[in-house]
Amino acid sequence: MTRDTKYSEQLDEELVLRVQRGDKSAYDFLVIKYQHRIIQLVNRYIKDPSEAQDVAQEAFIKAYRALADFRGEAAFFTWLYRIAINTAKNYLLSRSRRSANYQVDIQDAEALENAPQLQGLETPERELLNQEIIDAINASIEELPEDMRTAIVLREFEGMSYEEIAEAMDCPVGTVRSRIFRAREAIDNKLNPLLEHGDFYD
């Protein structure tokens, strides 16, 4: 287990324990931590962003209700991931039943997920804004100094830890940490004005 995975799992373990001992607010922290990953995951099944958000919320609520049975045999995220996938599949199934009024076996959900009639489509405005954001981010990455670009790409694209990047770039871990942060800040500075008048969240 790498250090980054270990840190993440230790934090999850602590937060789950807190929830199980009556600290409900600790569950908010788990939601904050995993909201993006779960929405992204659900989005693979349900393309409509607002529907995906609703299903992701439902998955988090189901996970809270099931926390009584969570004994930590698997990592929290793996467990949450399974709940999110099942919630998304069930959502697709119930929607298909509503529209076609026929029985579908749960295993068919995998096949259904790619059926175009079951996937919501984003509005043209939304798609346009998303594309603008993606272009702005890509352009900002191109403008980054070489060392910063390499550090953030190794981290985000290759999924390397700070230690591994430090080894690859032959520099201290602290330098890697700083380069990645400065890269994110530089991209964010270009991204922020675009989001001020665009509606990032709708």
Place this chain on the structure above:
Amino acid sequence: MTEHLNQKLSQFLDNELEPVEALSLLKTLHKSPALQDKYNRYQAISQVIKANKISVANPDFVAQINKQLQHEPVYLFPIKTVPKKLYKQMAIAASIVMIAVITSYNFAGSMQQFVAESGFQMAQVQQNEPAKAIEYPLNKQINDYLQAHNMMNVDNEQSYQPYARVSSYNQK
């Protein structure tokens, strides 16, 4: 301060923040909409680099879940502190046993060396000592005395007191 928090946020995003610091950051994130916006933008950057796609959470995503969970029961699992305590106690006990074993081993070693050096004299002492203990068992005398004086004095003011204590008080 903001710069410092943003740097921590960047580390948190990469799971490179120690759990204690991450917990502290999550508390701050929970209270600060500005930091949450930053977190969302960092996530968007990450998603674009990874998959050239964006799916960011609504700003009220956490609040909506929180609202829906308000009527859910609070878990009250027992705190499992016993195993941790047991581990500590076992560690202490093991340390004590280890020290005792090492000490006795060293003591036995030095005794053997001493016996080897003084040989005959030591054997004589060992022979004499048990005999004395049998003839004059000091502990036995003390025990006899204590048993003989183990009566309780009943006094109106002093209630039950050991006899020896009452008599010594009266002498004063």
